[in-house]
Amino acid sequence: MRCCSPPRPAWVPTCSSSTRSRRSTGPARAAGTGAWDWPPWRSRSRSRQRGSTIPAMLLPDAVCPHSTASPRLGPRAAGDEVHRRCCRGQPRELLPASCPGMAVPLGEPERGRAGRAGQGRTERGSAGQDGMVQGGAGPWDHRIIKVGKDPQGHRVQPAPTTTITPNPEQGAWLNNKGAWLSGNGRGLTEGGWLIGGGPTPRPRRVPLTSRAGNGGSGPRPLHGADRCGAQRGGACSALLCPRGWGGGGLATAPRGSPSPPPPARRGVPPPGPRVPRCPLHAPCPPVSPTSPVSPYPPYPRPPCPPISPHIPPPPQTPCPRGAAPPHLTPPPPPGVLPLSQAWGRAPRLPPSPLPAQRRAFSNNKILVELDESAGVATMKFKSPPVNSLSLDFLTEFCISLEKLENDRACRGVILTSAVPKIFSSGLDITEMCGKSTEHYAEFWRAVQEMWLRLYSSNMVTVAAVNGSSPAGGCLIALTCDYRIMAENPKFSIGLNEAQLGIVAPFWFKDTFVNVVGHRVAESSLQLGSLHPAPEAHRIGLVDELVPEEKLKDRATAVMQQWLALPGKGGTSWAVTECRNGDLTCVGGPGIEAGSCVSVGTGGVGGWEVGKLSKAVRAALGCEGCAWHTAGRSAGCAGRLPPAQLAVPALLSRAGGA
Numbered sequence: 001m002r003c004c005s006p007p008r009p010a011w012v013p014t015c016s017s018s019t020r021s022r023r024s025t026g027p028a029r030a031a032g033t034g035a036w037d038w039p040p041w042r043s044r045s046r047s048r049q050r051g052s053t054i055p056a057m058l059l060p061d062a063v064c065p066h067s068t069a070s071p072r073l074g075p076r077a078a079g080d081e082v083h084r085r086c087c088r089g090q091p092r093e094l095l096p097a098s099c100p101g102m103a104v105p106l107g108e109p110e111r112g113r114a115g116r117a118g119q120g121r122t123e124r125g126s127a128g129q130d131g132m133v134q135g136g137a138g139p140w141d142h143r144i145i146k147v148g149k150d151p152q153g154h155r156v157q158p159a160p161t162t163t164i165t166p167n168p169e170q171g172a173w174l175n176n177k178g179a180w181l182s183g184n185g186r187g188l189t190e191g192g193w194l195i196g197g198g199p200t201p202r203p204r205r206v207p208l209t210s211r212a213g214n215g216g217s218g219p220r221p222l223h224g225a226d227r228c229g230a231q232r233g234g235a236c237s238a239l240l241c242p243r244g245w246g247g248g249g250l251a252t253a254p255r256g257s258p259s260p261p262p263p264a265r266r267g268v269p270p271p272g273p274r275v276p277r278c279p280l281h282a283p284c285p286p287v288s289p290t291s292p293v294s295p296y297p298p299y300p301r302p303p304c305p306p307i308s309p310h311i312p313p314p315p316q317t318p319c320p321r322g323a324a325p326p327h328l329t330p331p332p333p334p335g336v337l338p339l340s341q342a343w344g345r346a347p348r349l350p351p352s353p354l355p356a357q358r359r360a361f362s363n364n365k366i367l368v369e370l371d372e373s374a375g376v377a378t379m380k381f382k383s384p385p386v387n388s389l390s391l392d393f394l395t396e397f398c399i400s401l402e403k404l405e406n407d408r409a410c411r412g413v414i415l416t417s418a419v420p421k422i423f424s425s426g427l428d429i430t431e432m433c434g435k436s437t438e439h440y441a442e443f444w445r446a447v448q449e450m451w452l453r454l455y456s457s458n459m460v461t462v463a464a465v466n467g468s469s470p471a472g473g474c475l476i477a478l479t480c481d482y483r484i485m486a487e488n489p490k491f492s493i494g495l496n497e498a499q500l501g502i503v504a505p506f507w508f509k510d511t512f513v514n515v516v517g518h519r520v521a522e523s524s525l526q527l528g529s530l531h532p533a534p535e536a537h538r539i540g541l542v543d544e545l546v547p548e549e550k551l552k553d554r555a556t557a558v559m560q561q562w563l564a565l566p567g568k569g570g571t572s573w574a575v576t577e578c579r580n581g582d583l584t585c586v587g588g589p590g591i592e593a594g595s596c597v598s599v600g601t602g603g604v605g606g607w608e609v610g611k612l613s614k615a616v617r618a619a620l621g622c623e624g625c626a627w628h629t630a631g632r633s634a635g636c637a638g639r640l641p642p643a644q645l646a647v648p649a650l651l652s653r654a655g656g657a
């Protein structure tokens, strides 16, 4: 603990009276009382300033209580020692009168020597100047009075005395406020003012061994070594050391001596200890706990956590991307678990097939259901009571068929009825009587358009006849590629126009002949027969009979069979287009587009060229075509002459069938 250290004003000089007493000549204002003639600029003359100290001998010589702590030492020595330790740095007037240190001079007085003008440099030994460095009694007690000159040498108003404290451990200087001081090469500065001392150590100023090499073999003689504070009993101070470590700056350090410490930055402690600073003297004593070494208490660092010798593995987290599908993961070797099981994760199931995408659209007459995965559409007639082929029905039929034609996902169409026991009753009789001519023309164009579109469709067409199908209904079934009829004797099918007193158009007849043959067709057409399902199957009017409940599945199976053939739907016939009365083959499997050119004017119906005679094919100019279907455009259908006249006329022009 520190004793005798009451607080004092910062500007009050410390213990300077005793150090000045020996050489001062001026009278003391309050001799024996400890009063000070201070500050010096208040004195009338400089001589009075220099003599305004109280001789230490005049201080009361009492017994310091600290002297009892050192029985080995005498009263004076003990008091000196105690004062050095405990009472240093305190003004005399604040010390107790009983302290023997009051009667003990605190070391040799160090008077500043006037520096050269303009440099602000002060050196010891020049008493009576502004700068004054006073060697303290202890290693940390060095008092410096501001020189009263700015770094440019101009005389300025002196500032209060500043007490600096060297910190050998940290290699820096502290003022009495605990702030770090810096040096400018000519002395320590504080706030830009030179506060005394000689040149302070510069950064990395290596001992001048090179100078020794230039001027001699050994180190240069010490300059002012007798004034070294360490030799006087105190520790070496860089400021007071005559060897240049802050004091004289003229000596050369011996070889191998440690480098001088870099100048401490204000507020930034230099790294690492710097003792000893003087290579000639003993290391500075350890810092006394009572010394104002560092204003900052040691920062209590928290203890480091114990290091466990075993570092547990990180927790296993499932891979966000998951494992590869099983079908892509090679099977592990025998006896080795797959990674999915080793990681405790269930294997990923194979990707399920895409759900069947179904689309449906309907109108008032027809319901269309398209299975995109199968590429098959189902057209269900829903025009009760008998699915008669009215103008509206035919129009809706053509629109729905065209939609499916343009849909690349559709490759086949199954035609069936949503009306029980009735597939279609044929042409709507009400459309053919009591109407205008324009209506008749429109109706017949619609009938021909329906037939042409269905006959020339690139899609596979399968008729699932699930009810009676007379006349026009039979034509729809005959136009399809395949006919499956419900095995019900009550359901009948055929061209019965003769029973109505009308003649079936030639394209009705030709389509019928193409299916059942000429003789059967001739007999059936002449009689207008309706053939029950078994008979229709027997004459070849339908391809097969199946129970009604299996009609849909059978139609689907037949469709898959057809779709499995090469080419879309396995169509093997060409399509021609009628332009200005000419039939032009627009292409087909194995047939070059434009290779077939028709003859004559006027429209014709459709034929399968293979079914035509050689003369007809020669007349059409398409002998090279194995299969030929004519007529597709509406304009062609509009100019289509009556079938009864068209075919004979064409055949007669070609030279007869």
Ligand SMILES: CCC/C=C/C(=O)SCCNC(=O)CCNC(=O)[C@H](O)C(C)(C)COP(=O)([O-])OP(=O)([O-])OC[C@H]1O[C@@H](n2cnc3c(N)ncnc32)[C@H](O)[C@@H]1OP(=O)([O-])[O-]
Residues within 6 Å of the ligand: 385, 386, 388, 422, 424, 425, 426, 427, 428, 429, 430, 468, 470, 471, 472, 473, 496, 497, 500, 502, 503, 504, 505
């Ligand atoms: C160049 C010309 C080419 C011509 C081609 C053709 O297709 S010509 C066409 C040749 N087509 C035919 O000859 C078909 C003849 N019809 C039949 O054979 C039967 O009606 C059936 C077997 C289709 C259904 O028998 P079922 O017992 O289940 O039924 P149901 O008999 O009780 O009749 C119910 C209702 O439907 C009515 N209606 C029927 N058909 C048509 C029609 N086509 N139209 C309009 N309406 C028709 C019928 O009048 C009745 O109406 P109502 O009196 O209730 O107001």
